[in-house]
Amino acid sequence: MIEARAPDPRPTSELMRLAKEDPRSLGSASIGSPTRGGLWGGVEMKDSEGIVRAGAYGWGTESVILSIERAVREVRRCHPDSPKLYVGDIARERGGWLRPHRSHQSGLDADIGYFYKTGSVWYQRATAENLDLPRTWTLIRALIEGGNVEMIFMDISIQRLLQKYFETLPEAERPQADLFESPLRKDALIRHTWGHASHFHVRFTDPAAVKLGQRIGRELQRIPKPRPPKPAPRRIKPRAR
Template sequence: MFAGVWLPLTVSAPASASEPLPASTKDAREAGEASEAKATWIKHRIIPGERLGDIATRYKVSTDSLIRWNKLDPKDPKIFAGRSLRVLTKHAPPPQQKLEYIVKSGDTWNRIAKAHNVDPDLLRLRWNPKVPKAFKAGQKLVIWVEPAVKQPKPAGPAGETAANDAALAPLPLVKIRTGSISVGTPSNGKLINALQLPENKQLYTLRRPDEAYGSSHTLDNLQLAIARWRRDSGFTGALKIGAISKQGGGKLKPHSSHRSGRDVDIRLPVVARGGSAEQISDVDWDALWGLVMALVDTGEVQTIYLTTDRQKHLLAAAKRAGADQATIEHVLQYPEKSGHNNGIVRNQSGHTAHIHVRFNCAPNETRCEDK
């Protein structure tokens, strides 16, 4: 913790995101989404500086839906702090909590933002617009933080809950600092407080360290998935991490994405040293299936790209591993043709010797966009 203290306020947090609201048949029909499994009406209390797009991103809905559900003016949809909005969503993170931070000598906006894992622009421009840029010791800042949430244990490939990591062999993890934040979309975004994936030769090697910058959320889940895969599969071969993003994000040639620190290229593991990931016969498909499942089991992977002709070998490996049909259909697009929206692993041309893994936005990344 940097110099300074934070004081929890004895004020009510915004209305719980898990608090359901009654929905009439008309509401459900107008929304067109209430019939989806697990979709629930909740209410969201707007925090200072929050915008309609931030709320839409938080609950993975569209701004048009928010406007319609709350009868806002489509031409000028004004919202105000303290007001509640109705939201129909399957993704309802707990409400942010308000803290007061007392500035101490040596503090800077960026240091305080990093210490609390928030976007420095939100901290200075939206939550504390009346505080001068060159603040002084003793001033109070308002910070809205994500509450700590205990994550469920990930499900294993057979659909059973994985054993607690602490009860197994310790994982060779390098600490990932918080504060590196993804902004925008993978094809039109950037990184704030960019963090480089640390070297960890027990788990992987970096092909291009200057292209290995990512969000804290992405790097943390990536390293954890690889560590669990190494431990559980016993795979000892090389694993090479390719492009993620450059420092600060933005355009990274020749990629059309890899701009916001959430895309990771991983070379396919091979059976023997000296093998080529380009050659189907050299790829260790059983090891790759285990890696894919370790990534999926984090619950934070949006999509994995791999060409269809490679996916059929991954399907064979899944069956050898004893994966049930429900798991296979959840994970693989194959044997469906490209264009079908089923499966986490999907066809994308050019992805023959590596998988392209796209991670979700973190709850605190309010300006991160999923698509």
Template sequence: AMSEAQIEELLTKDPAALGPMSVGATNAGALFNGIRMPEGDRWELVDPGHAWGTRETVDALDRAIAEVHRQFPGSPKLYIGHISARDGGRLSPHKSHQAGRDVDISYFLDARHRWYQRATAANLDRERTWAFVRALITETDVELILIDSSVQRLLKEHALKIGEDKDWLDEVFQFGSRKPRPLIRHARGHANHIHIRFYSPIAQESAVRAYPLLVKRGAIKPTANYVRHTAKKGQTLGSLARQYGTTVEAIKRANGLRSTAIQAKRVYNIP
């Protein structure tokens, strides 16, 4: 492992040699030395300017998509949406996507497929989409996958039909399972795309070691640390600000809020 002096020397002379670093949390982080997802004949970048990630993220996506094409040669392209901005940080309209480890990507749908099209029983290509999700689970270091429960049902039914182990499927799918932390979880707004979050052990560990020097040399801004608060009935941004010693505007920025209205039972980031 490099010493602090060696890291500082590289920051001065050859920052790229330090490799990509995923700094901080995915909802309060930064990206240093990010890698842009390349153009490819198996995917289409919806917004190339916001398709920056760690090397591990880029390689994992490539590997999972390649597995689909191995099983189903000639498969159509997937659409890859936002990963992160070049330097990470806040990327509207997301709360996450700040540290090069989150990816929005399409489902495999029928021939009339377009980006952000809702997946349904009528248009979902179950074989290819399950092959992709399965490859994410078995071939990459994935942290979580967000898929609407309606689409989870279709994929789980297909997986059972082709002989996948039911106990294993109950471990990975939230739909039809009572496991406390399944890998595939429901989140509203994810019937039209899949959200993937990867672990990036090398990029994350490198960032932890280099963080003080990155901040010291102005390579990144200090990242925020958030408390996760589940709002209760009757609470307001003002009461939360007083409780945690922060400001209403800071809470609004941390959650991408345009107004001061909050909802009971919703989880908010408190800086």
């Protein structure tokens, strides 16, 4: 379970002062909506022992990045010989429109690859022949258990493969039957969307980041992006004479 950050109770004037003087102390702000929004104080997803960045834009709220990293660690704990996982687009550093996506604007959406039997692959259509179901389910389960997943968009063909895989699990390890979308349940956690047979799309929740965006989002977007610190000058050793 990801520990949720509580909304900041300080007055708006104090938040704005900190945004200019000590922005890291505020954490992330998710501004607007996933389809018309922005991001402030985001964290960039980095390549790591278990993750390979596939997207050009890997910025999200701190909670989103931590959630993905935690889920991948869980896969590697349960399956020690797992290949690296590709993670696609999340958001731009300051959010906003990100071609070709409709969403991915406020730091709460992430495109995540599947695990394949053939090793690390990005944007390959998953099938019964190549999809690594145990690792893929462990990944999805770990994301859901983080407690901050609002919905997952996944092609119906992949949902059916997972449902068939669940039949092989001990009854105590099977998820609830209403996890997937059905004609009688359109608001299920995992929903069908075309174009998601090569990866799945996770929409996260981050109440503290959303609340901060609601309070001072417009003001935050007017603050210029801070310049990176200048590198320290190189000290050149004098030549021996």
